[in-house]
Amino acid sequence: MTVLALLVAFLAVTGWLAPRQLARSSRAPRVPRAAIATWAALILACAADVVMLAHRLVTADHHGRGPFGWLLPASARGTGGSAGHTQAFWMGMAILAALSGVVLTAWIRGARARRRHRQQLDLVARRHEDGWLVMDTDEPAAWCVAGDGGRIVLTVGALRMPPAHRGAVLAHENAHLAGRHHLITSAATALGRGLRWLPAARLAGDRVPVLVEMAADDRALRSTSPRVLAEALCLFATARTRPASLGAGDHAVVDRVRRLLEPAPPLPRPAAAAWWLASAALPVAPILLACGP
Template sequence: MITAAVLAALATACALGSWRFTTARWTSRAPKLAIIVWQSLGVAWGLATTGAMLAYAVTPYDVGVLPGLIAFARGETPSEAWDPLHVLAMIAGLTSLAVLVVVLLTAGVQALRARRRHRVLLALISRDDPGVPGVRVLDHPSAAAYCVPGLRSQVVVSAGALELLSSDEMAAVLAHEAAHVRERHDLVLLPFAALRRALPWSKVVADAQAQVELLIEMAADDRARRYCSPRRLATALLRFGTAGALPTPQGMLGVHAHHVMARVDRLIKPAPELSASVRYGYLALSVSLLTATPFLWVYQL
């Protein structure tokens, strides 16, 4: 019972923390750190929520969640008699866990299929351009720039983008897209997309997904400005924002007009970095969340 209560309290704390975190102002100063915190909150909330129900369900075995589930799967007789509440908690916990796993796998499979289809389409309608080696060019008048993530990643730009941007601005955009590819931001977004699919009614989940989408764009901006002028990247973003850029295909990561001014402002007038104590504090919080929940799954309090 103590383990179930602690897991329920942890799930509640993660939910409240996520709600408060959606309005945090420091995240744009350290987008990578903010992404880590979001990931730890999401993982801890999922494990704590399902773990609280399962911990109560296996109370008759007088062991932890995972040993109790193993004993239940083996058909072992518990030391105490089952009651209807334990049975309901077992059904609810296993159902919730199955839903989270299934939506995560479904989102991953759908993303892989969308990218495979898009690669086939690109092979038919795109071309190479000596002016942008290693990049596929679409003959479309509107501006577009995106990457197809994965083991066989590709960066794609449109002919309209090549006409719209100067060579320096295009180099900045390509550095941004290369950052998405190198840091596998598609994998960062996948759990949040899956959680949104599982809880479409939750405003906190919707806000969290929107926050992470913006944070990975900022993280890619930070990576790109190591290789190009921040002002060139800011100018390219403004051009995309005012030119009516094409929407990024589903499952891809690309330049779009969302939150352009917020990204431009931080590129031109970067805020001071977070202090080391604040950074280490949030890292410690993330590590604690990611270790506490598995510990409570294995050991009984």
């Protein structure tokens, strides 16, 4: 029963308590990529914990039958040895397949929407000599569409911006394409919608898109200054992102501008490394709790 209590406590922490703390954390914007990994780790840890709970409840341990083993026929109860571990493995595969199905469905729908968007752009936009597409509208806007080599789109209004601001926005959009951020954003959003009852998934759907934008900002800073990028974000803040695309002016622009103009000191390398290691260990922890000595 001690192991069951630990698994229930771990599920409460990873599914409910830790996500709320991470959503409010002031450290997450300092290491957006590590924070994205942590959101993924929390969801996987919850899935692994549910599998281990089910395994301990309905299969036999080393001392006899599990407390809810009567729910299964005798032939399916397994033992505390290899048969029980095999059952846990297949339960885990079933949950992983369900989560993967949600994500893959979102990716397939997103790919179709992006293909339609690219086809429309190729018909109505004109190609700039530098390779990106230009839309004839005075509203300053910029966005990218992944797939088939990717498309970066600027409006005529964006072309009128100072070259430094335009370059900062182009660097931001290139960061989205290079990092395949559309896959991360769509996966988090799909899990957030499909598992809204689970705070870890629901809050990930809200926070991961913002962290993705911050990660793209960080990469853009390799070729521009924080002030120039912040000014560009403000200029593009009123633009609406097109469907199946990622834009420079969406997702918590105020927080991103404040982050650029009032940067917090970077996390020390040991602290950042510990963050990554903790994220990697989270999905494994419930397995060690259930199957350890």
